Amino acid sequence: MKKDIHPTLNDVTARCACGASFSTRSTVNDLHVTICSKCHPFYTGDQKYVDTAGRIEKFKKKYANNKA
DSSP states (O other): OOTTOSOOOEEEEEEETTSOEEEEEESSSOEEESOOTTTOHHHHOOOOOOOSTTHHHHHHHHHSSOOO
């Protein structure tokens, strides 16, 4: 391997938007994430719909008569 071309790997604390934090390693010094395993619906089991402009209702209305 070539010397002095790889970035340094630092121990950092990643902070989530939900308030949780965890330790990891990264090349950046400060990590902020929007979603983590404590608030992600796949891990929590909660199902959240972020519906902007009625997209879910529009989809249901469009395919309501389409019975396959």
